[in-house]
Amino acid sequence: MLAVMKLQRGPGASLCTTERPEPGRREVLVRVAAAAICGTDSHIHEWNAWAQGAGLKVPGVIGHECSGEIVALGAGVTDLAVGDHVSVETHIPCGRCYQCRTGDQHICADLRIFGLHTDGCFAEYAAVPAAVARRIPGEIPLETAAAFEPAGVALHGVERGGVAGADVAVVGCGPIGLFAVLFARIFGAARIFALDVAPGRLALAENVGATILIRPGEVDPVKAISDATHARGVDVILEVSGAGEALRSSFGYLRKGGRVVLLGLPGAEVSLDVTRDIVFKEATILGIHGRHMWRTWAMLEGLVASGRADFGPVLTHRLPLSEFERGFALSRGGDAGKVLLLPGGG
Numbered sequence: 001m002l003a004v005m006k007l008q009r010g011p012g013a014s015l016c017t018t019e020r021p022e023p024g025r026r027e028v029l030v031r032v033a034a035a036a037i038c039g040t041d042s043h044i045h046e047w048n049a050w051a052q053g054a055g056l057k058v059p060g061v062i063g064h065e066c067s068g069e070i071v072a073l074g075a076g077v078t079d080l081a082v083g084d085h086v087s088v089e090t091h092i093p094c095g096r097c098y099q100c101r102t103g104d105q106h107i108c109a110d111l112r113i114f115g116l117h118t119d120g121c122f123a124e125y126a127a128v129p130a131a132v133a134r135r136i137p138g139e140i141p142l143e144t145a146a147a148f149e150p151a152g153v154a155l156h157g158v159e160r161g162g163v164a165g166a167d168v169a170v171v172g173c174g175p176i177g178l179f180a181v182l183f184a185r186i187f188g189a190a191r192i193f194a195l196d197v198a199p200g201r202l203a204l205a206e207n208v209g210a211t212i213l214i215r216p217g218e219v220d221p222v223k224a225i226s227d228a229t230h231a232r233g234v235d236v237i238l239e240v241s242g243a244g245e246a247l248r249s250s251f252g253y254l255r256k257g258g259r260v261v262l263l264g265l266p267g268a269e270v271s272l273d274v275t276r277d278i279v280f281k282e283a284t285i286l287g288i289h290g291r292h293m294w295r296t297w298a299m300l301e302g303l304v305a306s307g308r309a310d311f312g313p314v315l316t317h318r319l320p321l322s323e324f325e326r327g328f329a330l331s332r333g334g335d336a337g338k339v340l341l342l343p344g345g346g
Ligand SMILES: [Zn+2]
Pocket: 038, 039, 040, 064, 065, 149, 150
């Protein structure tokens, strides 16, 4: 089969012909319909400091966000069937730790990540642990289901942030930021301020429901949001950019008593004025890692199947596996939403 692989610990990735995997015990073999390029995949491709320390399986097939059809079952799989459509939850829980036993397996103490610690899905076929192969209703398009993993991060953050009736700022309008705008609108946010340095991404944010577009560098976000909220600030900040400076300065437009939901991953420590920005503001800070298993997934399925959530404006590019390098370039640029690779040719 064709697969995009990391062959050595260093920059780059290669399109290879490799053995089609056999599903192991409690695994299913999935014919990949669509796989989405994530920022994490770009880090692995570039081989930055994070990737070097992430415990990546090398050599191995990269990619973790995907959907497809089950074509074979490994031993011990009883609750899935050949022909089922599935989307992959990338957090592989241990099933034994405190969190796993108390309803929070997405933050398992011994978490393994599909496509990082295992072979992934930028390939025609992928062996997936049955425990993270989520059966998807047939009426949901597989291209949409391929983006459930990143969309679920955004939905989890929007749900935890409590955005109903609130003025919300979404900082960073890459794919997860775009999904955050989309779900903030569905969950009843009053106004959605979208912030990004790339005009192309701001245009996409407007397509999914952002009401006020702010381009830091061109305008001062603190002044713009202060002017728009009678100096009060926003109720909720969804920090998706992972840029330390963007996070630090965002407290300048958070209202007193507001909430900051952290979804982005700063590459280094971020210093904050805790007294001024958190204590005196009575600010609430929440971290979001992945999606709740399986409440977030059930919500995604309901919102998509009912037509409430349309991923169309976010899924901007579809490419064959052979054009993965172009896909990486597009997803690093400022004009793309989610870039999908279609191993079957689409
Ligand atoms: Zn991802």
